[in-house]
Amino acid sequence: MAIEAVLFDFSGTLFRLEHKASWLTDLTDHRGDPLDVEAQAELLRRMTAPVTLTVDLDEEHLHAWHHRDLDPVLHRKVYLEVLRQSGIPRVEQAKALYRRLIDPSEWTPYPDTGEVLRGLSASGVTVGVLSNIAFDIRPAFAAHGYDTHVDDFVLSYEVGAIKPDPAVFRIALDRLGVSAEHTLMVGDSKEADGGATQLGCAFALVDPLPTTERTDGLRTALREHSVL
Numbered sequence: 001m002a003i004e005a006v007l008f009d010f011s012g013t014l015f016r017l018e019h020k021a022s023w024l025t026d027l028t029d030h031r032g033d034p035l036d037v038e039a040q041a042e043l044l045r046r047m048t049a050p051v052t053l054t055v056d057l058d059e060e061h062l063h064a065w066h067h068r069d070l071d072p073v074l075h076r077k078v079y080l081e082v083l084r085q086s087g088i089p090r091v092e093q094a095k096a097l098y099r100r101l102i103d104p105s106e107w108t109p110y111p112d113t114g115e116v117l118r119g120l121s122a123s124g125v126t127v128g129v130l131s132n133i134a135f136d137i138r139p140a141f142a143a144h145g146y147d148t149h150v151d152d153f154v155l156s157y158e159v160g161a162i163k164p165d166p167a168v169f170r171i172a173l174d175r176l177g178v179s180a181e182h183t184l185m186v187g188d189s190k191e192a193d194g195g196a197t198q199l200g201c202a203f204a205l206v207d208p209l210p211t212t213e214r215t216d217g218l219r220t221a222l223r224e225h226s227v228l
Contacts, residue, residue, distance in 0.1 A: 009187030012208025075134035164195025
């Protein structure tokens with residue numbers, strides 16, 4: 001089947017929250033010592049892990065974790081707890097890091113994101129962004145002029161459903177006016193994004209590497225499905 005529409009995940013697919021040294025310069029652990037490089041890298045991984053739970057949570061915070069992408073309040077609550085358990089005991093430091101996480105201007109597009117979105121739009125392929133997320137990512141696209149190449153954004157906290165629930169993919173397909181058989185889902189999580197195959201969509205997996213290490217992952221994924 002010819003692909004007429006492409007749905008993209010956001011984090012680790014089109015954009016990535018990159019480690020900026022300035023964020024962590026003044027962070028200290030419970031002993032007051034600066035975080036070492038390995039601790040900083042692990043901290044960032046825990047902030048952006050799309051599916052994997054990396055700390056032990058009590059029942060209250062576990063509920064917040066499972067519903068974090070449906071409710072901004074729960075999202076903030078559980079991520080502050082994750083940061084606390086990840087070696088950031090000072091609440092003001094955790095809050096500052098969390099603000100970075102939900103600030104669209106802090107997210108970096110992959111090198112081929114703009115080219116791919118422009119190319120699809122110019123070719124008449126319908127483009128959607130489908131993300132499990134608890135904050136508005138549209139400003140990240142607008143800042144780079146990418147928003148004009150996206151036909152619709154389906155964000156979990158706005159529609160009340162999260163991947164891999166077939167309902168959220170159905171919402172995206174209906175809003176774009178496309179059929180599953182002619183749609184490709186591109187994402188970095190086989191578990192979450194791969195749920196699109198339950199409706200009959202094709203699926204392409206990309207590696208959520210740092211943006212400097214993955215320069216053409218989107219182009220490669222699309223070419224493998226004869227798109228672009």
